Amino acid sequence: MSFTATRRHWKDFGSHLEVRKHFLEITRAVRSSTLDLGRTHYALALAIGVWEAICCGYGEIAAVEMGVASGNGLLSLCKAAHFFRESMGIDIRVYGFDNATGLPTVDGYRDHPELWEQGDFLMPDPERLRRKLPPFAELIIGDIADTVASFQTTLRERKLAFAAIDVDLYSSTLACFQMLEWAPECYLPVVPFYFDDMEEFFPYNEWCGEELAIREFNDAHPRRKFQRHPRYNIRHFFGLHILDHKMRTGEERPLFPLRISGI
Numbered sequence: 001m002s003f004t005a006t007r008r009h010w011k012d013f014g015s016h017l018e019v020r021k022h023f024l025e026i027t028r029a030v031r032s033s034t035l036d037l038g039r040t041h042y043a044l045a046l047a048i049g050v051w052e053a054i055c056c057g058y059g060e061i062a063a064v065e066m067g068v069a070s071g072n073g074l075l076s077l078c079k080a081a082h083f084f085r086e087s088m089g090i091d092i093r094v095y096g097f098d099n100a101t102g103l104p105t106v107d108g109y110r111d112h113p114e115l116w117e118q119g120d121f122l123m124p125d126p127e128r129l130r131r132k133l134p135p136f137a138e139l140i141i142g143d144i145a146d147t148v149a150s151f152q153t154t155l156r157e158r159k160l161a162f163a164a165i166d167v168d169l170y171s172s173t174l175a176c177f178q179m180l181e182w183a184p185e186c187y188l189p190v191v192p193f194y195f196d197d198m199e200e201f202f203p204y205n206e207w208c209g210e211e212l213a214i215r216e217f218n219d220a221h222p223r224r225k226f227q228r229h230p231r232y233n234i235r236h237f238f239g240l241h242i243l244d245h246k247m248r249t250g251e252e253r254p255l256f257p258l259r260i261s262g263i
């Protein structure tokens with residue numbers, strides 16, 4: 001049996017309990033496969049971002065995939081975003097960043113040269129992928145170290161509400177993390193994150209790759225912290241806690257308390 005979502009505009013919820021009921025119906029349907037929103041870990045993490053955005057009173061948000069390759073992940077993210085746009089009127093735009101030339105230079109033990117080679121995961125045809133994207137999605141081609149700065153203009157207008165990091169290398173993950181250095185107004189109070197490159201392969205460890213980049217980021221940023229949230233039972237799910245966000249310092253109140261749980 002397939003799930004039919006009740007249409008409800010995000011501005012029409014009257015309490016955090018109403019928002020919660022609505023989102024738990026959706027996330028249960030995703031988990032039981034009666035609602036197909038593409039990759040479960042993207043759909044559930046994005047659902048948390050949308051739920052939180054509604055509680056904050058933010059109607060314009062951004063979701064991003066760093067590392068796109070053939071585009072399966074990006075299209076999956078678009079499918080989930082389309083659902084929330086159509087059923088709740090929330091204005092989500094989706095962004096994919098990739099160089100289209102495959103992995104850049106693999107530089108030293110931190111980039112896992114025992115796993116990856118320059119040129120792995122080449123994007124076969126960027127224009128073909130662009131044609132498959134819905135109008136609310138954008139593919140940004142170039143080395144992320146060069147292109148990510150332009151994303152600040154976007155995040156001044158819409159809050160970052162989900163990010164999937166899938167660039168394989170420590171060095172490329174650091175490039176992605178430039179987008180976490182901006183004003184607190186660019187983000188939700190906690191941004192849901194998916195990190196692809198951990199645990200699966202035996203050589204992964206906390207002194208290399210994404211795990212090292214996360215640890216170094218946390219050490220260097222007293223008011224921005226990644227924390228893993230295993231109780232949510234979503235694959236490789238983290239929150240980036242924006243501790244200098246005005247809703248974390250108490251300078252601003254959310255519309256509804258961010259009592260997001262039970263997913």
Ligand SMILES: C[S@@+](CC[C@H](N)C(=O)[O-])C[C@H]1O[C@@H](n2cnc3c(N)ncnc32)[C@H](O)[C@@H]1O
Pocket residue numbers: 065066067068069070071072073074097098099100101102103104120121122123142143144145166167168169172175
């Ligand atoms: C494993 S693939 C991504 C797969 C995709 N997320 C999916 O699930 O379908 C990794 C991608 O990251 C890209 N990439 C890695 N480092 C990059 C960098 N510094 N700039 C731009 N793209 C990069 C590679 O070109 C490659 O396409």
